[in-house]
Amino acid sequence: MLNRQDQSLDAGQDTTAVTQGRDATAAPEQSGAIVISVDAMGGDHGPSVVVDGVARASKKSPELRFLLNGPEAELKSLVDARGLGKVVTIRHASDVVRMEDKPSQVMRNGKDSSMWASVDAVREKSAQVAVSCGNTGALMALSMLRLRKLPGVNRPAIASFWPSQNSAGWCVMLDMGADIKADAPDLLTYALMGSSYCRNALNIERPRVGLLNVGTEEHKGRAELKEAYGLCRDAQERGDFEFVGFVEGSDLSSNKADVIVTDGFTGNIALKTGEGTAKLAGRLLKEALTSSVLSKLGAMLAMKSLKRLSEKIDPRRANGGVFLGLNGTVVKSHGSADALGVAAAIDLAARLAASGFAERLAARVASDMPIGQDAAQGDAANSNNE
Amino acid sequence: MLNRQDQSLDAGQDTTAVTQGRDATAAPEQSGAIVISVDAMGGDHGPSVVVDGVARASKKSPELRFLLNGPEAELKSLVDARGLGKVVTIRHASDVVRMEDKPSQVMRNGKDSSMWASVDAVREKSAQVAVSCGNTGALMALSMLRLRKLPGVNRPAIASFWPSQNSAGWCVMLDMGADIKADAPDLLTYALMGSSYCRNALNIERPRVGLLNVGTEEHKGRAELKEAYGLCRDAQERGDFEFVGFVEGSDLSSNKADVIVTDGFTGNIALKTGEGTAKLAGRLLKEALTSSVLSKLGAMLAMKSLKRLSEKIDPRRANGGVFLGLNGTVVKSHGSADALGVAAAIDLAARLAASGFAERLAARVASDMPIGQDAAQGDAANSNNE
CATH class of the missing domain: 3.40.50.10950 (Rossmann fold)
Structure with missing residues (x-):
């Protein structure tokens, strides 16, 4: 030493x-x-x-x-x-x-x-x-x-958890800011990597994948999103996920998708906007519950429930963005x-x-590469949990 | 008839x-x-x-x-x-x-x-x-x-109010989805139009303008944002606003800026993400306050304060996106x-x-057009409220 x-x-x-x-x-x-x-x-x-x-x-x-x-x-x-x-x-x-x-x-x-x-x-x-x-x-x-980078990955991504009304209570969202842009094949890679991460971290066997856009109609949004729509739709079987199409910002905390795919610019803005909004809501609630003697008394009575709520949504408990790819x-x-x-x-x-997530993820991405795709698909079919 | x-x-x-x-x-x-x-x-x-x-x-x-x-x-x-x-x-x-x-x-x-x-x-x-x-x-x-479109406006924008900790309690954000993209000159136009709207709708005389980005450092983000940074910095005087540089999603509800400028894709995602997060927070709070006899009693005591809070942040009260340009x-x-x-x-x-907002806005945008800019600047200096 x-x-x-x-x-x-x-x-x-x-x-x-x-x-x-x-x-x-x-x-x-x-x-x-x-x-x-x-x-x-x-x-x-x-x-x-x-x-x-x-x-x-x-x-x-x-x-x-x-x-x-x-x-x-x-x-x-x-x-x-x-x-x-x-x-x-x-x-x-x-x-x-x-x-x-x-x-x-x-x-x-x-x-x-x-x-x-x-x-x-x-x-x-x-x-x-x-x-x-x-x-x-x-x-x-x-x-x-x-x-x-893993073979087959052009842009790695950062995946985070987002509060959701799905069975796990969280969905996976990516990219949260590894890169400021993503083209259609990148978004497909995010769908594959996000699904694999969702399976391993949240135990959702066949995640529902949504592409974040400004509307849910197929004709909406930027060119790369329309192209990624087709790519994701066609990759559902081999990627072992269900593609639910376009989702909107208001769907992030809903029960529509378990994996939300977007470029790193949009994902970063959405993440910080959500955090900021939640913080503001908490601050205003605190102000309201300390604004009068009655409300203070009320808050004391409801303390246990409020504390449980605050623990449930504590962002520290979902701390950790994972670099994928x-x-x-x-x-x-x-x-x-x-x-x-x-x-x-x-x-x-x-x-x-x-x-063994790193190995599972590598296998999943490799299985979607153009060369040797058939063989890899066979492997994937035997492994439901990569 | x-x-x-x-x-x-x-x-x-x-x-x-x-x-x-x-x-x-x-x-x-x-x-x-x-x-x-x-x-x-x-x-x-x-x-x-x-x-x-x-x-x-x-x-x-x-x-x-x-x-x-x-x-x-x-x-x-x-x-x-x-x-x-x-x-x-x-x-x-x-x-x-x-x-x-x-x-x-x-x-x-x-x-x-x-x-x-x-x-x-x-x-x-x-x-x-x-x-x-x-x-x-x-x-x-x-x-x-x-x-x-107004002369000098390439892309019109939709402006909305966003809850803020500034003096007015609201800031102006645009574009919320009129167009899915915006280049640097568009973002400058948004800064000018948003400032004018902020002055007229919120009575903030010299609004602080921020450009929404994934970080506050000058070197961050997409090329059009870096270019818009320079354009907005140079337009502060004639646009009668204060440019505060890049702001992040977490700054939307802070007291950093009175006007937040972004492209319509990002603005729409941020708007709906914020709405979704606020709705989730409200739902979870309601669940917490009805989860036990004690918490119900507490909620009853705090009812008046909670109602005032709910009225304060009621999104219906800030309903209305305005088409500018x-x-x-x-x-x-x-x-x-x-x-x-x-x-x-x-x-x-x-x-x-x-x-008389429509006329004031038209005058403000016209004052920033390359031709006859000097004359228009003189006009603008005489009119502090357009």
Whole structure:
């Protein structure tokens, strides 16, 4: 182990193992356990909140192991203070990607960053999934650089959960902002990847896929949407999804579709508009319930129900946008995530790792490639859960 | 008066005047009063709800006069039953534009429709503003056909109110779906038209204008947005607005901008996403407040505050998308509007008519045209409220 800054690291099992770059491999990732590579830096609230999130996830799922990427000395004291030495291996990275860094800069100069190290752990198969709260653009750029796109994928996408009235209570929406545009074949790829993610993350066997548009009639919308309509309609059988046609913004929270497909510009605007609206509604409700003595009393009586509601729709519980279309899975946590949010992102990462999602997704996308399509279709028919 | 179907129409002042096409002009529109041309048909709930809305608006503003467009016999009984004979003139139109009609069909075959007649009343200056609950695409197509675009406007836009934390409680957002795309000069025109509308409808003297994008950094987003950024920045002085740069979906309900500029595809998705999210929040809150005896009791105590909240954010009160960029003003009411919603749309129309908005907007757009720009700028400087 090189460059150790903290001389106390020689200690035994109860303190944290520290690895450096590719040379080092600690016990966890050799044991067959699920290992999550966590970027300790880059979130709005600094590494202590991220390590709190790791602690929370570890308490819920003690079998998980973690590679924690970031400045060794600082992380070691945080990890030891929480008694996480047995489940966490620290991977030293001296540099931090900031929210204002441009993706191109990070790709050129980010080799020593915790984000780079986090993604590289997946590339080296030291961990199954990476989790980061950092700069989305930089994380996507690094993930594409280090993990490379899956064969057959032109534009990778970010998929998120959206509150829904379907059986799972959530639908999958993509692209939430990996790219600012998407042509018709990209939208078809999103439909395939989104369906596969929906099956694995939400257990919906044959997801209903809708294309987001400004109206539900077949003649509406941009040219690429009309073309994608035909492509998705024809891919239903081999993609193992049901195509429900065009859906509108008002259908996102309805029970019309389990997967909503759109380009990254529109998806990002919709996501943030929905978040903003929900926040405004919450603020106004709070104002109303504290505006008079009677309403305060009323709110106290209804407290339990209101708290249950607030927990149900807590966006932290659905924290985690997943990068789809790469050789490996990366989960992007909200930059402002607190410990509960980080833990939710880690939990999602662990579920995806456990289901072998990366391999299933790769098989699904490969099955839709023009060459060898017949054979792959046969495989897909035998595997209902990829 | 031709083609009268109802022989009782010869009666005196207390029954409704009926006009037919261009030949007829009844008293109201010659008196200098504000006359609103109302499409009685095409809403989801039929003409009786529209006439209820007229009655409500008339009660609030007895000085208003109305041209009611639709099938004479049916409308006459509705108008007489509500004692509106003195303020309403019926303009016979036998045909109705349905929600599923394509705009191109309506442009070819819609001459006898109530929607066509409603718009033509503005063209002929029998009324200052037209209001319709009908098919948005058809209404925009007819409005463009009959009123024509203002000189200097390439793409007209639909502007709506959006709940905001600014001083007015609402901001203006456009385009909400008149066109599915907009290039950089269109976005600049939207900024100018939206500012003018914001000044006249919301009394914000120097509105803050933001361009909707996926991030606030100058290098983000599509090419036309980056170009529009420069155009808007340079137009602040002559457009009499403050350019605040890029805003995100989460900023719509904040206090960052009074006018949000975007293309009609994105605007439509954002509008419907926001509506859908608000509806979901309301439904979940209702469920929570009826889920137990205690919460029901609490809701009863807080009833007054909750009702005030519900009234405050009632989307019916902000009903009315305004078509900007035409020779005349058209207000599009929500198709599902009830009497309260229709009355709100009429109220908006009346306020715009009273402020001479159509002329102010035309002057503002003309002032930004390349030719004669200097002279027009001088004019604009003298008129702080167009």
